Amino acid sequence: MSQLSMSPTPARDSLVSVSGLAKSFGDHTVLRSIDFEVAPGSVTVLIGPSGSGKTTVLRSLNALDVADAGRIRIGDVEVDFADRPVTKKQVAALRAQSGMVFQAHHLFPHLSVLENLTAGPVLAQRRDRDEAETEARQLLRLVGLAEKADAYPFQLSGGQQQRVGIARALAVRPKLMLFDEPTSALDPELVGEVLKVMKDLAAQGWTMVVVTHEIRFAQQVADQVLFLDGGVIVERGTPAEVLTHPGTERARQFLHRILDPLD
Amino acid sequence: MSQLSMSPTPARDSLVSVSGLAKSFGDHTVLRSIDFEVAPGSVTVLIGPSGSGKTTVLRSLNALDVADAGRIRIGDVEVDFADRPVTKKQVAALRAQSGMVFQAHHLFPHLSVLENLTAGPVLAQRRDRDEAETEARQLLRLVGLAEKADAYPFQLSGGQQQRVGIARALAVRPKLMLFDEPTSALDPELVGEVLKVMKDLAAQGWTMVVVTHEIRFAQQVADQVLFLDGGVIVERGTPAEVLTHPGTERARQFLHRILDPLD
Amino acid sequence: SSGGSDLQAVKSAGILRVGTEGTYSPFSFHDPRTNQLTGYDVEVAKAVADKLGVKVQYVETPWDAIFAGLTSNRFDAVVNQVTKNPERSGLYGLSSTYTWSEGVIATRADDSSITSLGALKGRKSAQSLTSNWAEVAKDAGAQVESVEGFTQAITLLKQSRVDATVNDSLAVLDYQKSTGDQGVKIAGKTGDVSEQVVATRKGSDLVAAIDKALAQLKSDGTLKKLSEKYFGSDVTVKPTA
Amino acid sequence: MNEQTTQLILDSLGPLLRATVTSTIPLTIISFVLGLVVALGVALMRLSKVRVVSGIARVYISVIRGTPLLLQLFIIFYGLPALGVQFDPFPAAVIAFTLNVGGYAAEVIRSAILSVPKGQWEAASTVGMGYATTLRRVVLPQAARTAIPPLSNTLISLVKDTSLASTIQVTELLRVAQEAAAPTYQFFALYGVAAVYYWVVCLALSFGQSGLERRQNRYVAA
């Protein structure tokens, strides 16, 4: 039997707990057996080569991809993917725990910035529109875009679009924020503004899992760093441990190539 | 009268000479008055904030955008854009002097890698197909992709696609190579492979004008750095002068934001 | 047969529904001044309904669909110059003949090479397939060009793309009368006679009632009067030559 | 053109206009709107992962697009009564045209839905929207942009196809032209007048299309 407990559970150490997570697309095994925990209020940074499965981990946490095996618990919701079939209700319950920020923002182009933020609360969560708008304006202030409420996405710069994407994810009041390379599609000058917003969220105590190649951000903000390779977590620890003194040759090479592309 | 001299001229110091270059789109003035020289065999790096006109400078050199005023000379071809109308023949003559590598590579998706390289020589320059193919294979070896001759672009990684783009530009034997942010759309791990190819080209004596945010590449490879802001070159000099000790506040801020996004 | 009694249905509804083209002058068309449906067949249908003691209701339907309309009970009878032939007799309930017409050959006015059916051999003749004049022309050895209707046949004739068209004398006469066209003449007769009837569904008991009505209209002179009004002669009796 | 023909044409202008306004245009609009509803349903079926459902939609589309519209009209008007279902001319025409538009527009709508990036579906689901809400509030408004030009083709074809309704006793524009032409054999002249009316209606619709497209483009960069 699938387990889906939505009743309050006793306080635990971790907000997120992942164990034995596995996922294949057809013949291609992408995640082998992923285990990790995320403490409430902490920042976890996922790094690793292209194709190593970073995005798939985030998408599994958000149930955009449904894992083949393993368990994911976020807050009070736990889904055991070994029990088939995983129901729509389970998927929805798990998904509701986290907000997702995509690399290519995926803002709704036909809605204004404010409407992008209220779409989730009003259309999906059936919250009061006025209340949702008030909260949305607060979130826009948080990401420094209070005056852009009525603009359409195409009227914003890439960095501004990405900040709206963050605000939209926050608007549904998730327990956990997931970021998938939120700065990699940005002009280098605009990277800073998005990283700063993320740093602020971390400082305010939001629990975050972040895929990024911004090593400096990881060093300054992360509580734990996971290095993924071939669908397995091959290194884990504090930024100092993983980024400065990697234990494996693979991680050393990877970090070297990112930090010194010309050598 | 427009001047278009294609006859050999006495050797000059510079391969490229740009003076008084100006360009507007509608009301919006993008380039005000750009002057610079490029010595044969040298590498010029253009940096500057988004929208400052870097791409427009390159596109003007390649005559993809036709300037409103000013003169451009590349090798033996000189066009004075003050003389209207600028003829198609002038545009074609100027364009034939340089090869262009785009940020989004723009490979021809329906042609194989080899066909991408021979399209210019065979279809446009009417060179012998066998000879063009032999030369194309040499170029593929140069960019480290000899074994990919028969692949289609979609079968290559981003870094490989970009290297094919470079080889394609070289295939028409230009006097000057133009690069517009050739690494900014790439995975961080792949940036290195493209920069290395460009470094090799520079070492072989190709004349290059490169728009890039890879400050380290500029420091190692550039002979001159131009800092563009608001359609004007506000700083110029060696990498040490412009990158390490910028004279203007604007350039200082810009470099700071790129090098320290989190501050 | 369509099950119960058609006659009973018509009587109890008090309406005879008649399928007719509405675009076939002078038999069934709209008067340009009043826009009312009128014509020889239209008036015959009205007279038949009168004799049956019911009102008439016209259902205007293109020729191609007119028998589909009859079969699917959109109306009770077709009054639209339906020509009798053995195939049709097998499929539908056909009344007695209410109009006889002669076949004529129409040519360009300046063409004197065709005066009889025999002269059609090897020549081009434009024929509407839905009339049996196509058969007549083909049997005479003419090369038949199919057209949609009489107007197109005349157009081709005048453009010298065909040499003749074989049709009902009534149709040709009406064309000449209403357009005043001097470019076309009647060059000869075919010697064929065709019989126009009212069509009902196969096995319908309406046929007998319509036959009776037609006989009455013939004997009281109504049919003759209508014929003379539209054609200037009596075409409701079998021609003798 | 002689005087008589000119007079005939002038006399016909009024009746033909009346037929256009009272018959051709309403028939077009009603059938098109209902047809879009059918098309959306068929498009969603065609996109279904359940093979039987998408199979049914496939067959429907194939039959509708593979057979002449005239025959579809005939079957509904003259054929269905054999099964005991009888419609008056106008409703029969509306049904036939609706089903026809449903088949053609289904493919347009399907491909417009597919043209909306998958990321939009995912973004909607991350903020908690279900299938129906995502479709209605996120995907269809964006799909409209892609769908408008081909749908306006369908609409403009429909305007002219309504002329086939004359074969099932609907007195529309072409039928009135035929009636006016019959007594004088001037089919050519009156078809010409009808053609001009059709053209004007189609022109008006094209302008409508441009307007809609402009409205749709308000949220994308120039």
Next chain:
Amino acid sequence: MNEQTTQLILDSLGPLLRATVTSTIPLTIISFVLGLVVALGVALMRLSKVRVVSGIARVYISVIRGTPLLLQLFIIFYGLPALGVQFDPFPAAVIAFTLNVGGYAAEVIRSAILSVPKGQWEAASTVGMGYATTLRRVVLPQAARTAIPPLSNTLISLVKDTSLASTIQVTELLRVAQEAAAPTYQFFALYGVAAVYYWVVCLALSFGQSGLERRQNRYVAA
């Protein structure tokens, strides 16, 4: 269905098949191929920066799409002789259908050309290609991918539209069905047979379309 009707249908199968193969299909193919050539020309004119040129293309497209095909056939067959130009039925039909396809397909081709990223034009010009070479070697091969589905719609419509050629004396499928039906007025039954033939032809074309699309997709990721 009674015995007589069944016999009639069976007897007609051969002649209708012959008409399909010797007339409907060649008429469709010839007109479509020539129509594509016209369409490409009109599309390029419509894309021209010279306003007069693009204006002419606009008017052409608007008239062709705004008026019934039947009337276009009539004008070319019955109308042009008044100006001293006379065509036989088959050539007249080919001309009319070619011009018609030219108008409809022009818009398809134009939008397919526009769907090829501007970067492809620029990349081609940087390696020295001119307008014609770029169009032929770079843009059209890519535009084909976008254009095939809507063009196959145009083709499938054309199959059924060729039935209108019967009105100008071309002995095609529908005409043969009418001929077979005339003596007994069994139009309905024989139109049904014709519809099945049309459907089969359209089905075959749809399969052809899928094949072409697959071929086109060989150079893009799955």
